[in-house]
Each structure stands twice: as C-alpha cells, then as structure tokens.
Amino acid sequence: MAFEFIQSQLEQRRQQQLFRQRCTQDSAQGRVLVSEGRQYLNFSSNDYLGLARHPKIVEAWREGAKRYGVGCGGSPLVTGFQSPHHDLEQLLCEWQGRPAALLFNSGFSANQGLIKTLLGKNDLLLQDKLNHASLIEAGMLSACPSKRFAHNQLEQLTRRLAERDQQNCLVITEGVFSMDGDQAPIKAMAQLCQQHNSWLMVDDAHGVGCLGEQGRGSLNQQQVNADEVQIQMLTFGKALGVAGASLLCDQELHDYLINFDKSYVYSTAMPAAQAMAISAAIKLVRADHSHQQQLQANIQLFKCLAAELKLPLSQSTTAIQPILIGSSERALVASQQLKQQGFWVTAIRPPTVPPNTARLRITLSSHHQREDIHALLAALASIVGEQHEH
C-alpha cells in the first residue's frame, strides 16, 4: 500500500479531537448565517466592517463583469494586467503613501512568493513565533535559514539581530495577530531593524480597514512612516470584504518581484471585476467612518460585559477577541454548545495555535447589534463559566 500515512494521520487527528471538517453555509456573509437549515448569529467572520455584500461593492463587481467579463485570460505579464488592476495599484499607493503596490490572488500566495523570492541561503529570516502559517511555512520551505523570536519579545529579537553575521536580514511580524487579536509594537521594531540594518515587513491582514485614519491600518494607527517599514502586506478578504492581497514596497523591489516572483508571474491575475470591487471597498472605507466607529463601539461593549462576567479575557482591543479554553476537547464542546444556542463561534485548535491553547475565536463586526453581544455573553457566561467550575 502506498501513502499509508494518510489513514494513520487522519486517525490520529480524530483521536486527539483535532480532526477538521467543513460546514456548508447557505447564506451570504452577514450578521446571521444559515447552515443546514438553521440560523446562527455569526461571531466567526473576518468581515469586520460588514462589507462582504455592501451594495456599492457588489455593484462595482457587477459593472466590472459587464465591461471586462469574468476572467482576464492570463497572468499579469501576458494579458492579465488590465486598467482596473492598474487603477487599484495606484489607489493603494496613494492610500498608503507608498511608491509601489503589486496585486496577488491571496495573502497566502503573496507571503509565500515574497519570502521565497527575496531570501536565499545566505540571508536570514526572523519571524514572530505567532506569525500566520503562510509566513512560517514559507520560511520553512525557503532556502534561507529562519529563526523565530518569542511573541512580541524585542529583547530576543535584538539578540537575534545582533548575533547574526553580515547577512541580509528580513524581520516579519503581523500588525494584528490573527488568533490573539493583540498588536505588534511596530514603531519600536522599526527602530530596532534600522539600527541593525535589517528590513521589516508587516503583514496587516487584520489591521487594514479597521485601524488608523481612513482605515489605513496598523502603521498609520501606530504613527509609523511608510519608509520605516520596507514591506507591507495587505489582504482584501477580511475587513475590505472581497478577496486578494497586495504587497506594498519601493519601486525597485516591485520591479524585482515582477521579474522573479513565481507566485506572481505564473498565476492568472484576479478578475478585473474583482479589482474594481476592491477599489470600491477602499474608497468606501476611506470616505465613511461609520463602519469603523460601529465596530469600535461593539468591541468596547463586548470587553465591558465580558469583564463584568469575569470571563477569561485577553488584552486584545481589536475585533479578534479570543476566549482561552486550553484543551481542544473542551473548546469543541463549548463551540458546540454555543451552536445549540444559536451562536456560530469557531473553536481554534492546534496546530493553528500552540498546544494546550485551544480557544474560542470570537470576532466582532460592525453589523452586530447591541443585543447580539449581550446574548452571546450571557451564553458564554453559562458555558465557559460552568467549565471553569469543573
């Protein structure tokens, strides 16, 4: 028998309560989610600003499809770079105050491509231990030596920077950490990297749209200038409600990636209609602050009620509010009990998070109403509170 590990590894996952399965959703993203004929209040979506079905963005996609059809026929160097792609790149540059932007079909492929293209065996990659799998995995697959530093620990990062030889070095962190909701001290990291002649990259998948003036993201919120962080990665599938990603950098690195990054060169470009929808989402986020304000109000309310109920709360002040449970089994049970009461809250288990840190990953959105949050917390108090007593 070939590939016998498939069966044994699946069996192991089942025994450890780590087996994963998909649930079919029958509804669009929104406050309420329909799955297998039942309705749930949705507390698991990354659609933080409720834009995934915003009429203006849907209309932009429709208009794009009418004008450009549904596919762009090729990779960006062949036929796949159309004026909506160009316009979106220009809009990104202006919004973020950067010389150049490059579009990708996903944050996953942007991260993989960048790391594999930029770093060779004589270079060094330093990553926060809690960085997203797309970054950690690319580091493992690339020829370059990569080391991790403890989450947000600048002393350890300083040591790693100081102990290296004269290698090119790239430090990567996230603006907002995807499973914890806490933030990196980007300003201090940028200063450190500058002192040690290293580049810094910030993956702001969960910051863009939600944070900073005009939703510019974590750098703007922390008053970090674009030239202090050499590479910024933004995704469009979370707060911006669409899909896709961009690397923002200087003109030279941009040209280098166009010439050498295989995940850019050898992949069909996103449809022009999608680029138009992303542009519409960015314009909306810049012009209308009400979504961000509503999200902030919901985060405040959640934290306030959770503190009153003495729930095991994290320090996070972002839309990602994890409730740490510990054991995978208990996290699954809590998630199932919440589902029975009509709340969709995903249990996040290893290897997505470190061993024994399974959690309920609650995400808040501008589309939640006050009573939704009150109801969720009442349910959490009885379910998680009860687990604590046993």
Ligand SMILES: *Cc1c(COP(=O)(O)O)cnc(C)c1O
């Ligand atoms: C979601 C995410 C990605 C991947 O982006 P996609 O566009 O969904 O592929 C990358 N980095 C972080 C931190 C993320 O949370």
